[in-house]
Amino acid sequence: AQSVTQPDIHITVSEGASLELRCNYSYGATPYLFWYVQSPGQGLQLLLKYFSGDTLVQGIKGFEAEFKRSQSSFNLRKPSVHWSDAAEYFCAVGRSNDYKLSFGAGTTVTVRA
Amino acid sequence: EAQVTQNPRYLITVTGKKLTVTCSQNMNHEYMSWYRQDPGLGLRQIYYSMNVEVTDKGDVPEGYKVSRKEKRNFPLILESPSPNQTSLYFCASSSQAGTVYNEQFFGPGTRLTVL
Numbered sequence A: 001a002q003s004v005t006q007p008d009i010h011i012t013v014s015e016g017a018s019l020e021l022r023c024n025y026s027y028g029a030t031p032y033l034f035w036y037v038q039s040p041g042q043g044l045q046l047l048l049k050y051f052s053g054d055t056l057v058q059g060i061k062g063f064e065a066e067f068k069r070s071q072s073s074f075n076l077r078k079p080s081v082h083w084s085d086a087a088e089y090f091c092a093v094g095r096s097n098d099y100k101l102s103f104g105a106g107t108t109v110t111v112r113a
Numbered sequence B: 001e002a003q004v005t006q007n008p009r010y011l012i013t014v015t016g017k018k019l020t021v022t023c024s025q026n027m028n029h030e031y032m033s034w035y036r037q038d039p040g041l042g043l044r045q046i047y048y049s050m051n052v053e054v055t056d057k058g059d060v061p062e063g064y065k066v067s068r069k070e071k072r073n074f075p076l077i078l079e080s081p082s083p084n085q086t087s088l089y090f091c092a093s094s095s096q097a098g099t100v101y102n103e104q105f106f107g108p109g110t111r112l113t114v115l
Helices: none
Strands: A004-005 A010-014 A019-021 A024-026 A031-040 A044-050 A056-058 A066-069 A073-078 A087-094 A100-105 A106-110 B006-009 B010-013 B019-025 B033-036 B042-051 B054-057 B075-077 B087-094 B112-113
Touching: A004 A087, A004 A100, A010 A019, A019 A066, A019 A106, A019 B087, A024 A073, A024 B112, A031 A073, A044 A056, A073 A087, A073 B054, A100 B042, B006 B087, B010 B019, B019 B033, B019 B087, B019 B112
Parallel strands: A010 A106, B010 B112
Antiparallel strands: A004 A024, A019 A073, A031 A044, A031 A087, A056 A066, A066 A073, A087 A100, A087 A106, B006 B019, B019 B075, B033 B042, B033 B087, B042 B054, B087 B112
């Protein structure tokens, strides 16, 4: 079975600073990788996804993520955070042989002025 | 407006009293799924459905049932709720055009408390 690890439970970052959220997965074949964001009291919204091709993918709201097969990682980055980026972020992995989707435990991002 | 709706949004019930949480989408999506969200555990998939009359278990199906009689609806049934099913539940749907791993659209969530 696949698993997804987000090592950081909570990150605090200053507005305008860069942000990197870590995601590691365990899966034998090539995974389908996603990052979702959940604003307080809201459902989840897709930020970006990776299936194949260029390992650096661009998403919405200025986010990008890089797939590194050798490290089994799919870290999310943003060069300059805005106060509106305060939210909970989830990494997710889908398998190619069925249609189950596994989420990490999430990382809460706090943005300080 | 394209959306996934869930009802009720909040529900407090007692152990053993059967309940149904409805989910409906107006995007003609083939794929629908139910998740529960618990602190420190993220979202865990309960059941999913590839299309009408096609359902399968996710990672935590025990204590839940689903049905998919119509494309737009995917109700979650708790036949005999227990306190460990107290959670925040999300329904999601996506188009299968190209790949089942297209973007999933999430409903607003249903907060369930079982006393």
